[in-house]
Amino acid sequence: MTSTIRRPAILRTRHGLRWLAGGIVLLGLTVVIAYQARPATTVADERWLYVQPQTLENHLGLVGRIEAAMQTTLAAPFEGLVQDMKVAEGQRVERGQHLLTLDTTQLDIQLRDALSAQLKAESTVQEMQDWPQSEGVARARRAVTSAQLGLSDTEAKLADTRRLFERGIVARMEVDALEQQQRTQQIDLAASQAELRAALDRGKGVNRRIAEMELENAQARYQTLQAQHMQRELHAPFAGIVLRPRRQEGGGSVPLLQQGMRAIQGMPLFELTSLERIKAVTRVEEADLHQLSEGMPVQITGDGFEGTALQGRIEAIGVQGTPSDYGAGITYEVTVAIDPLHPAQLQRVRLGMSARLAIVTYRAENGLALPAEALRQGSEGSTFVTHRKAMDGASRQVTVTPGRAVSQGIEVFGLEPGYVQLPASRP
Numbered sequence: 001m002t003s004t005i006r007r008p009a010i011l012r013t014r015h016g017l018r019w020l021a022g023g024i025v026l027l028g029l030t031v032v033i034a035y036q037a038r039p040a041t042t043v044a045d046e047r048w049l050y051v052q053p054q055t056l057e058n059h060l061g062l063v064g065r066i067e068a069a070m071q072t073t074l075a076a077p078f079e080g081l082v083q084d085m086k087v088a089e090g091q092r093v094e095r096g097q098h099l100l101t102l103d104t105t106q107l108d109i110q111l112r113d114a115l116s117a118q119l120k121a122e123s124t125v126q127e128m129q130d131w132p133q134s135e136g137v138a139r140a141r142r143a144v145t146s147a148q149l150g151l152s153d154t155e156a157k158l159a160d161t162r163r164l165f166e167r168g169i170v171a172r173m174e175v176d177a178l179e180q181q182q183r184t185q186q187i188d189l190a191a192s193q194a195e196l197r198a199a200l201d202r203g204k205g206v207n208r209r210i211a212e213m214e215l216e217n218a219q220a221r222y223q224t225l226q227a228q229h230m231q232r233e234l235h236a237p238f239a240g241i242v243l244r245p246r247r248q249e250g251g252g253s254v255p256l257l258q259q260g261m262r263a264i265q266g267m268p269l270f271e272l273t274s275l276e277r278i279k280a281v282t283r284v285e286e287a288d289l290h291q292l293s294e295g296m297p298v299q300i301t302g303d304g305f306e307g308t309a310l311q312g313r314i315e316a317i318g319v320q321g322t323p324s325d326y327g328a329g330i331t332y333e334v335t336v337a338i339d340p341l342h343p344a345q346l347q348r349v350r351l352g353m354s355a356r357l358a359i360v361t362y363r364a365e366n367g368l369a370l371p372a373e374a375l376r377q378g379s380e381g382s383t384f385v386t387h388r389k390a391m392d393g394a395s396r397q398v399t400v401t402p403g404r405a406v407s408q409g410i411e412v413f414g415l416e417p418g419y420v421q422l423p424a425s426r427p
Contacts (some may be wrong), residue, residue, distance in 0.1 A: 047422040048391065049374065050093040051415070053366035056406045060291055062334070062357045064282025066302070066349060067335065070238060070274035073245055074099070076263035077231040078107050085259045091242050093273070099234040099242070099270065102263060107229055114222040121215035127213050131203020140196040147189035154182045236272060243271040275346060278338050280312065280355050283331040285324065292317055298336045298360070304353040308345055312338040316357065337362075348422050362404060369408035375400070386421035395421065 084101040087093060127134060158178040164170040201207075236242075244256060245268035257269055280300050284292060300310040315337040321330035336357060341349060375383050385403055389397040392408060403411030 028190075046424065048388075048419040049371070049422055050419050051368055051370060052417045053368060054408070055409055056362070056364040056369055056408060057360055058362040058404070058406050060284075060288060060359045060361050062282040062284060062359065064280045064334075064336075064355050064357055066351055066353045066355055067279055067281050067340075068240070068273045068275075068351055069277035069279040070240075072237065072272055073268050074270045074272060076236055076265055076267045076269055077103065077234075078102070078104075078225075078228040079265045080104060080106060080232075080263060082257065082259050082261045082263055085257070087242050087270075089242060089244050089256065093236045093240065093242055095236060095239045095276075097236045098225075099236060100257075101345075102232045102234075104229055104232050107225065107232075111222070111225045111229060113237060114218065114225050114291050118215070118218040120422045121211070121218040125208075125215045128203050128208045131208075132200065134199075134203065137196070137199045137203070140192070140199040144189065144192040144196050147185060147192045151182065151185040151189050154178060156184050158182055160248045234269070238272070238274050239276050240272045240274045245269070245271045272408040273351065277340065278349065278351070279315065280310075280336040280338060280357060282334050282336070282355075282357055284317075284334050286321065286330045286332070289317070289332055292334065292359065295357055296361065297363075299358045300336065300338060300355050302353055302355040304350065305345070306347040308348055310338050310341070310345070310349070312336045362406065364406075364411065367403075367411055368413075368417070369405075369406055369411050370420055371422065373408045373423050375410060375412075377401060385415065387415065387418055388421075389416070391419055413427040 007039070081103040082100060083103040086098045086100055093099070131137060159177070161170055161175050161178050165172060243422050257263075264268065280298070294314050294317060296314045298312045298314060300312060301308070313336065314334060316335040318333035321332050324331045370385065374385055376385065378384055379397075382399050383399045384399045386395050387398045398415055400412040400414045401412060405411075
């Protein structure tokens with residue numbers, strides 16, 4: 001009875017062991033098959049990057065503001081009353097637009113005086129040019145001729161009197177009287193000839209040059225007044241905004257220009273700020289100054305004209321540094337000339353707006369750039385990469401020359417477009 005009961009238990013135990021052994025064998029086979037089916041580690045970890053020519057750029061970012069490229073102060077060309085006002089403060093004007101008219105009553109008086117002086121000077125110069133035929137010279141010549149005739153007559157009488165004296169017909173006194181008269185007339189003739197020479201000299205040399213200079217001065221003054229008279233109507237030299245002139249250093253506020261106000265010559269009337277051309281002004285730190293040069297392209301963006309990118313170039317770099325507002329260090333002013341704006345851009349861009357400037361400090365067309373990890377060092381200090389023209393092609397080591405760091409990586413020279421191997425990725 002006892003053996004009958006224990007036999008089925010033994011049979012169940014043996015059957016379970018067979019199933020357990022079969023499971024272990026099946027698990028082993030699965031592990032072996034999975035291991036053999038796993039690709040080689042070196043193949044799975046290989047990474048290849050396709051490189052091709054592209055535009056490589058480096059940018060230096062700065063913050064600045066928008067300003068007018070042209071700003072001028074229109075001053076009164078002459079003294080006079082403001083006769084007619086055509087614009088008001090803050091008004092937008094176009095190139096050539098009429099701004100105001102000045103009264104010319106006082107200027108007309110000055111013009112007539114200047115014309116009179118010019119005519120007198122012209123008459124004097126003309127007289128100098130015809131001086132040998134002038135009345136003064138003619139009078140001096142007549143005096144010389146008269147003195148010569150008187151002297152000749154006296155000399156003839158003296159000769160006759162001397163012959164008569166030798167014959168005893170006349171007294172010695174008559175001869176002495178004629179000799180005295182001869183000497184006097186000789187002196188008069190010499191004086192007349194000297195006066196003639198002086199009269200002729202007055203028409204040439206320094207005197208003539210003085211007359212010519214006085215004429216030039218009179219003509220210049222008259223032409224200057226004529227030019228001022230032509231400026232009685234002031235026009236805008238360029239499109240812009242009319243503003244009140246800025247207060248002079250140490251002076252009071254500039255009064256608002258009104259009709260009937262007297263303007264003194266040189267008095268500021270308007271300040272005209274250009275809308276045709278604008279510029280961006282920024283400051284660069286001393287450490288970044290070496291990256292900049294005049295003519296570099298610049299892209300300008302800003303919150304006030306978001307969505308609009310303006311183009312320009314560095315126009316000037318300051319030569320005098322100023323201490324930075326944020327602590328130690330020196331900064332230099334940089335001026336960027338912005339390309340002419342389209343009408344739509346003019347409606348969005350305003351003077352004084354803040355701007356972000358992206359200065360292209362380096363640019364290379366059709367350049368190749370690689371990640372720094374793709375570059376390897378050879379035993380002789382050379383730099384090389386593993387390269388293949390196509391993914392199914394053979395790979396080879398290519399020696400390259402590294403360039404400067406750009407936003408895309410490291411610029412390299414001596415490499416053709418294709419695939420470059422990167423280091424295996426870490427698990």
